[in-house]
Amino acid sequence: MDRERLKRSLAAVTSRIEAAARRAGRDPAGVTLIAVTKTVDAATTQALIELGVHDIAENRQQSAAEKLPLIPALNGPQRPTLHFIGPLQRNKVKRVLEQFDVLHSVESVKLAAEVSKRALELGRTAAIFVQVNVAGEAQKGGFAPDELSDSLKEIIRLPAVRVLGLMCMAPYSDEPEAARPHFKRLASLSRELLPPEAHALSMGMSGDFEVAIEEGATHVRVGSALFE
Numbered sequence: 001m002d003r004e005r006l007k008r009s010l011a012a013v014t015s016r017i018e019a020a021a022r023r024a025g026r027d028p029a030g031v032t033l034i035a036v037t038k039t040v041d042a043a044t045t046q047a048l049i050e051l052g053v054h055d056i057a058e059n060r061q062q063s064a065a066e067k068l069p070l071i072p073a074l075n076g077p078q079r080p081t082l083h084f085i086g087p088l089q090r091n092k093v094k095r096v097l098e099q100f101d102v103l104h105s106v107e108s109v110k111l112a113a114e115v116s117k118r119a120l121e122l123g124r125t126a127a128i129f130v131q132v133n134v135a136g137e138a139q140k141g142g143f144a145p146d147e148l149s150d151s152l153k154e155i156i157r158l159p160a161v162r163v164l165g166l167m168c169m170a171p172y173s174d175e176p177e178a179a180r181p182h183f184k185r186l187a188s189l190s191r192e193l194l195p196p197e198a199h200a201l202s203m204g205m206s207g208d209f210e211v212a213i214e215e216g217a218t219h220v221r222v223g224s225a226l227f228e
């Protein structure tokens with residue numbers, strides 16, 4: 001993608017993030033823009049990092065394995081934090097941990113246990129978000145809100161996992177306001193069930209990130225708005 005166009009879209013998204021934070025009386029520095037690069041090539045991802053993006057997300061281990069080695073900035077001083085946001089399969093956990101810094105899609109206790117086991121083997125602690133299926137959609141992963149409490153207790157006890165907070169995807173809608181009750185729900189589950197050091201909220205995508213910020217998002221995952 002043309003660099004000037006990319007620079008303009010990035011500036012537009014960044015100023016929308018700042019405006020939403022100010023509207024909510026929040027410090028814009030408390031919102032991390034995670035650029036979801038799953039639909040663009042290595043050169044565009046490299047350009048985004050050069051333009052100052054510090055956080056990059058991919059959703060498939062296999063395609064990331066092919067793409068990440070082609071991004072020189074990942075080996076330099078500007079190395080961004082790499083987020084894995086896709087459905088996580090247990091047999092891919094080891095490779096995902098080798099490639100990524102933060103996992104957003106931990107959606108079962110079994111999966112969390114596997115993450116902890118593999119992280120221990122690699123001599124590190126895995127930073128994770130626990131995914132919640134806020135709207136109870138059959139096609140989406142994540143804990144049901146009413147099973148979250150017990151599951152979080154088990155996950156927090158795992159030796160090599162550090163829970164940063166909760167993650168959700170609002171149901172698809174053309175209307176950003178439709179997402180608000182789901183974001184509110186995630187924020188209230190977080191306050192109710194997690195200690196303050198685990199209050200990060202990964203919520204908000206291109207269609208609804210401003211509403212998410214108004215409801216407390218600390219990490220927004222934005223793809224298409226950066227590349228159109």
Ligand SMILES: *Cc1c(COP(=O)(O)O)cnc(C)c1O
Pocket residue numbers: 036038059085086169205206207221222223224225
């Ligand atoms: C693709 C994706 C995004 C970004 O979606 P856009 O609508 O392109 O901003 C965010 N989160 C997850 C989990 C995704 O798979």
